[in-house]
Amino acid sequence: MGLPGIAFSVESIEPESAYAVLAKAQALERAGRDIIHLEIGEPDFATEQRISQAGIDSINAGQTRYNPTAGIHPLREAIATEISRRCGRRISENEVVVGPGAKPLLFLPTLAIVESGDEVIYPDPGFPTYEAMVRVAGGTGVPLPLIEANGFSIDLDVMRDRINDRTKLIVLNSPSNPTGGVIPFSDLEEVAKLAQRHNCWVLSDEIYSRMCFDGATAPSIAAIDGMAERTIVVDGFSKTYAMTGWRLGYGVMPERLAAKVSLLAVHAFGCTAHFTQFAGLEAMTGTQAQIDKIMVEYQQRRDVLIDGLNSIAGISCQKPAGAFYAFPNVKSLGESCETIADRLLADAGVALLPGTAFGSAGEGYLRICFAKSIPEIFQAVERMRACLG
Numbered sequence: 452m453g454l455p456g457i458a459f460s461v462e463s464i465e466p467e468s469a470y471a472v473l474a475k476a477q478a479l480e481r482a483g484r485d486i487i488h489l490e491i492g493e494p495d496f497a498t499e500q501r502i503s504q505a506g507i508d509s510i511n512a513g514q515t516r517y518n519p520t521a522g523i524h525p526l527r528e529a530i531a532t533e534i535s536r537r538c539g540r541r542i543s544e545n546e547v548v549v550g551p552g553a554k555p556l557l558f559l560p561t562l563a564i565v566e567s568g569d570e571v572i573y574p575d576p577g578f579p580t581y582e583a584m585v586r587v588a589g590g591t592g593v594p595l596p597l598i599e600a601n602g603f604s605i606d607l608d609v610m611r612d613r614i615n616d617r618t619k620l621i622v623l624n625s626p627s628n629p630t631g632g633v634i635p636f637s638d639l640e641e642v643a644k645l646a647q648r649h650n651c652w653v654l655s656d657e658i659y660s661r662m663c664f665d666g667a668t669a670p671s672i673a674a675i676d677g678m679a680e681r682t683i684v685v686d687g688f689s690k691t692y693a694m695t696g697w698r699l700g701y702g703v704m705p706e707r708l709a710a711k712v713s714l715l716a717v718h719a720f721g722c723t724a725h726f727t728q729f730a731g732l733e734a735m736t737g738t739q740a741q742i743d744k745i746m747v748e749y750q751q752r753r754d755v756l757i758d759g760l761n762s763i764a765g766i767s768c769q770k771p772a773g774a775f776y777a778f779p780n781v782k783s784l785g786e787s788c789e790t791i792a793d794r795l796l797a798d799a800g801v802a803l804l805p806g807t808a809f810g811s812a813g814e815g816y817l818r819i820c821f822a823k824s825i826p827e828i829f830q831a832v833e834r835m836r837a838c839l840g
């Protein structure tokens with residue numbers, strides 16, 4: 452008799468390579484190397500003092516106990532108000548489920564919707580959790596290529612070809628991790644028509660929706676007529692408010708699904724830390740001035756990075772419209788993106804991710820997080836030039 456088995460669906464899931472590259476980079480640092488970290492998608496700003504203070508005040512007030520699974524009433528109400536603005540209709544707090552990060556609000560709705568035999572369309576390259584959650588739910592993943600020439604929007608022709616009556620869920624992510632691309636409203640209208648024709652759900656991961664450049668906004672598919680009853684909007688506090696370690700996110704979905712997702716949440720995590728939710732409430736309802744300031748800073752960093760990358764022979768890089776990622780095309784360098792990423796880490800001390808960490812359509816690209824200071828970005832570009840030149 453061998454060892455007790457692990458479910459095949461779990462045995463076969465892949466880790467997030469950002470963590471693997473971080474571990475490798477840290478091992479090099481322990482050996483005395485100087486590494487510039489552009490691999491992890493995390494703001495380098497501290498959580499604003501007013502937000503941290505709200506969390507501390509909450510702990511001091513003894514708000515450290517169990518609380519309602521779907522989240523505390525004032526936070527759900529604040530989220531409903533925010534998403535009502537984005538979707539152009541009045542959303543009730545019963546449509547809101549709060550959780551420890553956006554990730555559980557990707558996973559739990561997928562578990563509630565998808566079963567064996569169901570197909571799920573998700574972006575390729577795309578955030579690795581999408582593939583993992585579909586596998587764990589027992590569904591069949593159908594990766595959908597993003598097109599560089601269209602600002603990394605989705606390939607609608609391929610979607611029309613791949614969608615069918617077994618398609619249960621379409622996952623969208625705009626602005627996108629890893630490309631920084633924003634899906635234009637006209638493309639969302641086409642996706643909405645397809646979702647309605649094939650009666651499927653849409654999970655719209657909008658965690659970077661407040662992070663758009665050049666005064667643009669990222670439209671939400673939830674704002675399109677007929678989509679309210681089939682859309683789950685996922686968002687969170689990690690990126691916009693630099694609160695990655697607080698663990699706070701949410702999903703907004705039809706009440707009948709929210710009730711089932713809350714049931715899964717009862718059994719999976721019970722509730723989200725009370726004081727974290729009070730910090731989130733302050734984040735959302737207090738002054739938003741800091742976000743505007745940070746976005747000006749991110750835009751300057753983006754411009755420095757993209758100009759720098761485009762000045763290196765063999766690299767071409769579009770200006771991302773949102774998030775804090777650049778996704779340069781390195782196909783002309785003639786090596787796999789994994790080899791290039793490994794070489795940049797080992798020889799130049801620049802930690803970044805190969806595009807294939809996000810799916811096979813990421814071959815020929817690198818993902819660079821520019822939530823770093825401008826001097827670090829300058830230095831990273833010069834090291835890349837010296838290494839690849």
Ligand SMILES: Cc1ncc(COP(=O)(O)O)c(C=O)c1O
Nearest residue numbers: 552553554578628658687689700
């Ligand atoms: C596209 C996308 N969705 C969701 C998440 C998860 O965010 P959270 O920290 O709220 O779980 C991330 C984090 O990197 C992300 O890039």
